[in-house]
Amino acid sequence: MSVEQAAERAPVVPYVRQAEPSEGGGCAVPSSARPLLKGAADLVSLTKPRITRMVAATMLGGMWVASRYLRAGLGGEAAIERAAVPPAQLALALLGTVLVVSGANALNMYIERDTDLLMERTRSRPLPARRLSPELALWFGIALSAASIPVLFIGVNATTGVLAAVALLSYVLVYTPLKRRTTLSLPIGAIPGAIPPLLGWTSVTGQIDAPGFLLFAVMFLWQIPHFLAISLFRQDEYQRAGLKVLPLEKGDLTTRRHIVGYLALLVVSSVLFVPLGVAGPVYLGAAVLLGGAFFGLGVYGLRAGTGARWARQVFFASMVYLVLLFAALMIGA
Numbered sequence: 001m002s003v004e005q006a007a008e009r010a011p012v013v014p015y016v017r018q019a020e021p022s023e024g025g026g027c028a029v030p031s032s033a034r035p036l037l038k039g040a041a042d043l044v045s046l047t048k049p050r051i052t053r054m055v056a057a058t059m060l061g062g063m064w065v066a067s068r069y070l071r072a073g074l075g076g077e078a079a080i081e082r083a084a085v086p087p088a089q090l091a092l093a094l095l096g097t098v099l100v101v102s103g104a105n106a107l108n109m110y111i112e113r114d115t116d117l118l119m120e121r122t123r124s125r126p127l128p129a130r131r132l133s134p135e136l137a138l139w140f141g142i143a144l145s146a147a148s149i150p151v152l153f154i155g156v157n158a159t160t161g162v163l164a165a166v167a168l169l170s171y172v173l174v175y176t177p178l179k180r181r182t183t184l185s186l187p188i189g190a191i192p193g194a195i196p197p198l199l200g201w202t203s204v205t206g207q208i209d210a211p212g213f214l215l216f217a218v219m220f221l222w223q224i225p226h227f228l229a230i231s232l233f234r235q236d237e238y239q240r241a242g243l244k245v246l247p248l249e250k251g252d253l254t255t256r257r258h259i260v261g262y263l264a265l266l267v268v269s270s271v272l273f274v275p276l277g278v279a280g281p282v283y284l285g286a287a288v289l290l291g292g293a294f295f296g297l298g299v300y301g302l303r304a305g306t307g308a309r310w311a312r313q314v315f316f317a318s319m320v321y322l323v324l325l326f327a328a329l330m331i332g333a
């Protein structure tokens with residue numbers, strides 16, 4: 001059954017905001033204000049707050065590393081002066097990043113409201129659950145996205161504004177529709193996903209240089225095992241929704257081999273910050289230990305009979321690894 005057929009078979013209920021059981025009473029907020037609060041919470045959930053928070057953290061990491069790099073004079077003599085970026089510019093960079101990621105996520109939810117209805121994980125989102133109208137979500141996503149680019153382009157610098165526009169357009173107009181057509185959507189989606197730490201870098205330096213590009217590369221490589229693991233333990237849902245993922249196209253073993261291959265590339269790339277002068281021996285130790293553990297978990301998955309439990313562990317490990325690697329990079333010693 002195609003997605004279109006499945007979506008057609010889904011109950012067609014005209015948009016009516018669904019009342020939640022908790023709206024019945026027993027709360028300090030006046031009953032007239034409760035639907036408004038619920039509506040606001042649904043609007044916020046369109047932005048995928050947890051992912052947005054972590055994406056913003058990678059951007060702040062890029063900003064932090066870039067400031068230290070310039071202050072150390074590694075970008076050349078003139079760079080030391082450039083390191084004194086006004087705090088207002090840094091605040092605008094954070095605001096613009098949160099706006100562009102939130103806008104991109106809301107537009108992604110608008111486009112995927114039919115397939116989101118077909119997956120357990122996403123069916124209670126505000127659009128498939130019909131708690132918000134698609135038009136409102138569309139205009140909300142457009143408004144956030146449209147506000148974000150001038151904030152970054154004018155308030156920060158042109159490089160950061162252009163990079164954010166590339167991330168926004170590639171995520172919404174290329175990655176999102178391609179999820180239904182090809183497994184190559186994953187490396188394509190990993191491009192916008194890897195841009196935020198680079199936004200942090202360029203918001204301080206104004207240019208893309210080797211360490212900024214390496215931040216992009218590490219983030220790009222991290223996303224492949226992150227999502228391949230998810231696609232392994234959620235493959236039934238992706239099949240139901242008609243979305244193309246590697247385990248469904250090439251099988252579990254090939255997917256596990258891809259995870260190991262990308263983990264190897266990730267670990268090697270992560271140590272390259274050291275020869276670039278961005279980080280020292282403490283970071284090197286952390287990158288080798290964390291990378292070794294993550295890679296080891298990946299290799300363990302090549303054994304016969306490894307199932308969804310291992311894939312969930314890889315997904316969880318991907319989160320812990322990223323947070324700790326960025327923390328070590330920010331310490332930088």
Ligand code: HEM
Binds near residue numbers: 050058193234
């Ligand atoms: C191609 C790129 C990516 C894809 C396809 C992807 C996909 C997903 C999916 C499907 C989930 C839900 C997993 C589940 O609960 O079963 C998820 C969770 C998550 N992802 Fe990613 N992701 C990508 C990149 C990123 C990036 C760049 C970040 C942040 C730096 C990120 C951070 C997270 C976080 C924090 C969660 C947990 C969210 C929650 O608890 O709701 N992801 N990802």
Ligand SMILES: CC(C)=CCC/C(C)=C/CC/C(C)=C/COP(=O)(O)OP(=O)(O)O
Binds near residue numbers: 168175193196
């Ligand atoms: C600066 C900028 C605009 C960057 C893009 C930000 C961003 C949302 C990065 C995460 C990358 C990504 C492909 C997430 C999964 O989306 P999904 O559609 O596969 O997730 P879902 O199935 O939960 O909807």
